[in-house]
Amino acid sequence: MSAPTGYTRRQIALHWITLVLVVLQIVFHEGMAGAWETAADTNTYAFSTPVILHFAVGTLILGIALWRLLLRAEHGAPPAPEGEAKPLVLLSKLTHIGLYALMILLPVSGAVAWGMQIEAPAEAHEVMKFLLIALVALHFIGAVYHRFVLKSGVMERMIRPVD
Ligand code: HEM
Numbered sequence: 001m002s003a004p005t006g007y008t009r010r011q012i013a014l015h016w017i018t019l020v021l022v023v024l025q026i027v028f029h030e031g032m033a034g035a036w037e038t039a040a041d042t043n044t045y046a047f048s049t050p051v052i053l054h055f056a057v058g059t060l061i062l063g064i065a066l067w068r069l070l071l072r073a074e075h076g077a078p079p080a081p082e083g084e085a086k087p088l089v090l091l092s093k094l095t096h097i098g099l100y101a102l103m104i105l106l107p108v109s110g111a112v113a114w115g116m117q118i119e120a121p122a123e124a125h126e127v128m129k130f131l132l133i134a135l136v137a138l139h140f141i142g143a144v145y146h147r148f149v150l151k152s153g154v155m156e157r158m159i160r161p162v163d
């Protein structure tokens with residue numbers, strides 16, 4: 001299979017839907033964090049509205065990430081722009097791997113913490129939340145750098161579909 005020149009309509013839609021869901025999940029975390037504290041204190045793990053919403057959005061992020069990996073395996077992903085510095089290519093690859101890993105490990109750790117009522121995965125969940133925010137920030141800076149400094153057309157690949 002030769003490498004594609006960009007992403008498909010579906011890959012692009014799922015990428016931007018994920019951005020919205022991740023922002024919602026991080027901004028509206030108070031309800032879940034509060035429910036977790038109460039549950040741990042009282043040893044009663046009730047499915048209140050904030051818990052159901054956090055669980056639903058998190059599971060959606062996981063499902064979409066797995067779907068995107070399948071689409072990527074099927075369609076592939078465009079290569080780095082020609083002539084791009086090797087360290088930058090590596091950094092962007094590692095960032096994408098890290099983002100996919102976190103979109104899977106965050107929901108899994110959250111579900112294990114809640115389902116098994118244990119603290120360790122909840123702590124991992126919190127650490128991974130910081131990692132996700134840091135990686136998304138790096139990813140955003142990379143996209144802006146490509147758009148305005150390198151003017152490489154990478155940003156357009158996530159806007160204009162190839163199909
Ligand atoms: C990518 C998906 C997810 C993201 C981005 C996310 C994000 C967050 C954030 C920002 C918090 C608040 C942490 C804090 O107080 O600083 C949190 C807490 C929590 N989340 Fe999630 N979450 C996700 C998926 C899930 C899922 C599917 C579950 C399953 C029920 C879950 C269970 C929990 C639990 C139990 C807590 C409280 C424990 C803690 O504060 O670490 N999360 N989550």
Ligand code: HEM
Nearest residue numbers: 018019022072077078096099100136140143154155157158
């Ligand atoms: C903050 C705004 C965002 C911008 C401007 C942005 C921009 C982009 C662009 C331009 C690409 C294409 C890179 C390339 O062709 O090499 C891309 C890919 C990607 N983005 Fe984002 N993104 C954003 C948010 C996010 C978020 C929140 C996530 C996940 C948590 C994410 C995960 C990914 C992944 C995993 C890829 C690689 C896709 C693949 O090759 O399969 N992005 N993004």
